[in-house]
Structure formats: structure tokens, C-alpha cells
Amino acid sequence: MNLVSKIKKEWFIVGMVLAIVLATFTSELGRSGGWLNLQVIVSVGVGIVFFLHGLGLSPKDIKAGVKNWRLHIFIQLATFAFYPLIWLLFDDVFLSLMPSALAFGFCYLFVLPSTISSSVTMTGVAKGNVPGAIFNASLSSILGVFITPFLIQIFMKFEGVELDYMSSVKSILLLLILPMVAGQLARPFLSAFAKKHKAVIGKIDKYVIILIVYNAFCDSIFNRIWSDFSIQTLALSIAICVVVLLFVVHSIQWLASRSKFSLADEAAVVFCGTKKTLAAGIPMAKLIFVADPNLGMILLPIMLYHPIQIFYCAILANKYAAKATAA
Template identity: 70%
Template structure:
């Protein structure tokens, strides 16, 4: 029974693995332009996901977190400066020892914005500053619409990657920002219904991601991309993602303490600053790398990084809860 409960709890990660296996077996079914036209369905699905994100964002909670400007600057620097510096330092090594598409996948991972839902959820579980997490996760997603394509152009434009920067920003804004704004405008009218069906609404983004993953891997399999990808390279990619996450999480944690943030702010900084978005990352990649048959390999690092960050940050959130309880107990004893 415990195994069944764990499988149900991790249904999304299991479904992602199943989608990849299904893509290997049935590439012609889910590929772009195939008889299912999954590429069109995923576009509509992404618009729905960000409409629901906009619907769920509380203006009151965001306003409550705006004033903590030192924390906001720190989190955004972690996302859009500290991570990209990894590519500046190690980019040549990635390109020397990996297929170009996979190396660019790591570059893409480093320049992505933070997540919204899991950053806020982990901050809440870890008893952190939730209003600040909501503000920063939302701000990161909006900034990423402009900064991510700009950094891709800066880092990859000299390696034969053709990117119309303004067209990419416009397309991503239409795909992500416009539905979010519409969701905010519709909030007074539809929020009650969304709250009523919260269990379904909270899973919509996961269903859309599964469709996009299946579509991306069907495209890559149909184009023979994975013939150059070995099991050893897969294991190496997983190890790199794990090491990067551990370094970044604990570097951000160390820096937060040097900045003398209190524990709730430290929790928000760690979970918002170390996360990278799969929900926005995959649709943005479909715009930035439109028509690239190697899209499946480009997406591999973020697909590996996503479950690693969820598992490790969940463990870290539990540690923060225990730390908060210990601090409260110590304060009680000193009275």
C-alpha cells in the first residue's frame, strides 16, 4: 500500500517517463504536423496554463511582498546573473565534451526564469516569506520573457543559432504574458469557480507539460536525434544537473546569511532563486528553437533538473521546518 501511495504521489514524474517511452514507440503519432496535431493543442494548453496563473495571483499578496527590495534584487540576481555565469565559465567545456544540442540545452537551463507554483509551494512548506515568494516568482516569469531570449542570443548567437530577438520576445509575450494579464482581469469574475475546482485547476499545467514533452520527443525521435546520445551521456547529464543544483542552492543559502536575511526571507531566496521553470521553459523553447529537430535534446537538461530540484527542495523544506521549530523552542526556553 505504501508503494501505491508513493506512485500516486509521484504520478507526474512517472507520467513524464511514460511520455518519453511512448514517444520512442509512436513518434509519428505525436510529432508536429502529425495526425493528432499535438503542436497546435500544446499552444492552446500553454495559453490556458498562464491564464490560470494570472487568475490565481493575488494582488494583495504581491503588494505585501514588494517592499522587501533587498530580497527581490538578491533573488533576481541569483536567477538571471549567478546561473548564467556558469555558462560563461564552463560553456566551452560543455561544447567540447557534449553534442552541441545538449550543451545548448544546459545553456538554456541556466538562463530560464524561476518557477511560480513550486517556488511558492516550497516556501510555504518551509515556513518562509510567502508574499515575497509570490512576488519574486511572478516577477521572474515576466522578466524571463525578455531576458531569456536576450541571453540565448548573447550566448548562442555566435554558435550558429539564428534567433530573431524581437520576434521571439513578441511570441513569448503573446504566449505567456497576455494570457496571464487576461487571467488577472478575469479574476473578480472567475476566481470563485477556480477555487471550487482547485484540485483540477492545479493539475492543468502538468497535463499540458506532458503533452509538450510527448510532442518534443516524438519530433526528436522522428528526426533521428537520439542516435548520437548514449546512456553514459544521459547519466553524465543527470550528475551535472544534480551538482549544479547543490552548488546553487547552498551558495544562495550562504549568500542569504551573509546578507543577514531572517529565516523566512532565506527560505524564499533559496526556493525562488534556485528553481528553473519547466512549465514556461518548454513552451519558450518551442518559440526560441522553432523548427529545430534537436529540440528534445535541448530540453533534456531542464527535464532532468526539474525532478531533481523538486525532490531536493522538498527535503530542504522539511529541514527548514525543523530549524524553525528549534528556533521557536530555544526562544521559549530563554524566556
């Protein structure tokens, strides 16, 4: 009975583990473009989560989130300065440990912008500063259109490329801002309903994260990133991804706590400032490295890092939620 109680209490973590196991056997079913077209379901789910965030946030809270410039500067520096600093300090180590294409893949990972959907969703799970997370995740995506190719030129001596800026802006509007605005407009009509069903609504974002984990691992398995490389290369890449993630997350967490951020702001810092985008990272890589025959190896670090960061940050989000509830 104690085991059953423990599983019920930690159903979110158990659900993510089951999603990974299920993806191992059903990658064709859950991959993007597969039988379920899960990428569409995930997009709809993310839209619903943002709609519910909009429904639950007062205009006063949103204004407070946007005006928090100290939070914005901290998050953007974590994304576009702290991560690239790792490459500046350890580029020789990466190049000595692995093939140059794989090393440059880690360089590419470090200069990518933050994720949008999972960063905001996990900040919501953690009961953090969702308006601040929305603003910074969106800002990171827009800045990344310019900063990522620029840093690639500096670090890897590649010629810059022109990215579709308007496409990035449209994606942000459709995936994030539009549902949020719709939720705000619906507040006068649905806020009482949302309060009444708060317990159910509070679990929806966790369900969506489990779907994102399942979809991400199905994509990884279907694209054979686990079989196209040697066991040693995969093991080394996974180990580096785990070490980098733990180092960055807990360093940023420590710096945020020392900077006297509130618990809600600290959650936004951790989940927006430490995550890297796969959704924008792959299309950008195809443009930047268009003529490179080693594109698969360059993409390996972000393909590995993405599910690892989702899994670990989801566990961390649960801990933040418990702290917030206790407080």
C-alpha cells in the same frame, strides 16, 4: 494495496514515466506537428495554467514579486554567469572528451536563457513565488536575445547575428503575460469559483507538465537523436547532462538557502535559474550556426538536457510542494 496507494500518491511521477515510455512507441503521434498537433495543445494548456495563476494571484502579491530585486539578480546570475563559468573552467575537458562540435554544443547549452513555461509552471507546482518566476523567466528570455550571441562570440569566436527581438517579446506576451492579465481581469468574477474547485485546479499544471514531457520525448525520438549518434557518444552526453544538472541545481539550491531566501523564493530560484530553453534554443542555433554542417551535433546537448531537466525538476517541484504544505 500498499503499492496501489503509493502509485496514487506519486501519480505525477508515475505519469511522467509513462509519458516517456509511451513516447518511445508513439513519437509520430505526439511530436510537434504530428497527428495530435500536441505543441498546440501544450501551448493552450500553458496558457490555461498562466490564466489560473493570474486568477489566483492578488495584485499585492504581484507587486511584491516584481520588487524582489535580490531574487531577480540571483536568478539572472545563475542563468548567465554560473552556467557559463562551467565552460570557462572545463572547456579543455569537454574538447578532450568529445568531438569539437559536440563540445561547442555544451557551450551553447550553458549560455542559453531560461525556459518560460515550464519554469513558471514548476514554480507553481512547488507552491513557490510565481510572480517572481514569471518576471524572471520573461526577463531571462529578453536578455538572452542579446547575451547568448554575445557569449557565443566570446567563447566560440563566432560572428554575432541579429535575432528577432520583437518576435521574442511577442511570444512572451502571447504565451505568458496575456493569459496572466486575463486571469487578473477575471478575478472579480471567477475567484470564488477558483477557491471552490481549488483541488482540481491545483492539478492542472501537473497535467500540462506531463504533456510537455511526452511532447519533448516524442520530438527527441522522432528527430532520431538517439540513433544518429554512437552509443558511446549518447551515453557520454547523457551522463554529462545529468552531472551538470545535478551539480547546478543543488549548488544553486544550497546558495539560495544560505542567502536566506524564503522557501517560495528558493523554489523560484531553483526552477528559473537552473533551466535552459529548448523552444528558443533551436531557432537561435539555426541563426548562429547557419553555415555549420554539424548543427545536429551542436543541438544534441540541449535536446538531451531539456527532457532530463523537466523530469528531474518536476520531481523536485513535488518535494517543494510537500515542504510548503507541511510548513
